[in-house]
Amino acid sequence: MKNTQTIADLLQNVNTSYLTDAEKYEAIARAERAEYIVAGFSSAVQAVKKAVLKLKTTFVSSSAQHA
Numbered sequence: 424m425k426n427t428q429t430i431a432d433l434l435q436n437v438n439t440s441y442l443t444d445a446e447k448y449e450a451i452a453r454a455e456r457a458e459y460i461v462a463g464f465s466s467a468v469q470a471v472k473k474a475v476l477k478l479k480t481t482f483v484s485s486s487a488q489h490a
Contacts, residue, residue: 429455430457430458431455434447434454
C-alpha cells in the first residue's frame with residue numbers, strides 16, 4: 424500500500440517561519456493547483472490508454488475471426 428501525502432500536507436511540516444502567512448497560503452494553493460493539474464493529465468492518459476486497448480482488442484479479435 425502506498426503511503427502518500429498531498430503536497431499541502433508536506434508543506435505543513437516545513438519550517439515556514441521566514442514566510443508571511445500570505446506567502447505560506449500561496450505556496451499551499453500553488454501546490455494544490457499543481458496536484459490537480461497532474462491528476463487531470465494522469466486521468467486523461469489513463470482514459471486514452473483504455474481507449475487504445477479497447478480499439479486494439481476490437482481490431483485483433485475481428486481480424487482473427489476472418490483468418
